[in-house]
Amino acid sequence: MTARTSRGRRPGAPDTRAEVLAAARTSFAEKGFRGTTIRAVASAAAVDPALVHHYFGTKDDLFLAALQMPVDPRELLAPVVAQGPDGAGERLLRIFLSVWDDPDTQVQLLAVVRSTLDADGTTLLKDGFIPVVVGPVLTQLVKDRPEVRIPLVASQVVGLIVARYVIAFPAMAQMPAEDVVARMGPVLQHYLTGDVP
Known part of the structure; x- marks a missing residue:
């Protein structure tokens, strides 16, 4: 029996959240808030957009997390x-x-x-x-x-x-x-x- 190779985007892993944040910071810095999309951040981090929403909620929440604000x-x-x-x-x-x-x-x-x-x-x-x-x-x-x-x-x-x-x-x-x-x-x-x- 051969092992099945998984297809599609990888699921969340311990370092996935950090990779999503890094992709978001880069996108927000280069394209600004309006030019950044959840889908583009997910693509840059090689994850499904649903995972970005799972970790961070809305684009506003992702933005605050990318800024590393200690308070909301x-x-x-x-x-x-x-x-x-x-x-x-x-x-x-x-x-x-x-x-x-x-x-x-x-x-x-x-x-x-x-x-x-x-x-x-x-x-x-x-x-x-x-x-x-x-x-x-x-x-x-x-x-x-x-x-x-x-x-x-x-x-x-x-x-x-x-x-x-x-x-x-x-x-x-x-x-x-x-x-x-x-x-x-x-x-x-x-x-x-x-x-x-």
Whole structure:
């Protein structure tokens, strides 16, 4: 009796998940979020697309996994959204700072940010992370004109990350979290719900 040779794509193996992630990172970096498909990632990793869905769920989830985020921003921001737009700017900053000021996650987050600020990564930040991950969450907090409001909020948050954590500009890096919330919270709130030209 001869052994049957298997045909088709190989099933999941211990290293398959890592190979799918590597293929996804390459695709997201080269083609951006919109140009990447689950089918193309599966093909590059030599697995069935169903296996990619099994490991990672949606394309959004695969994108977050490829970025190696230590936390899921959608889950973090869910309580902010649940309480509605009033006071959302301050709540958003409190959650943001609680995660970024935590030594256990800060190192990982810095690695993610530095990788998205290089030449290939800027596409991921501009075309993927902000419109796909953060945008849909923040849209639930804005009263109108999300195409104007969300980039304004994102610019403030990205600026805060760079000043406080990447460059570690002393005046920002040493500022107590509650002072950051008190000073920047109203700005974010204005961008979320105030009048914008």
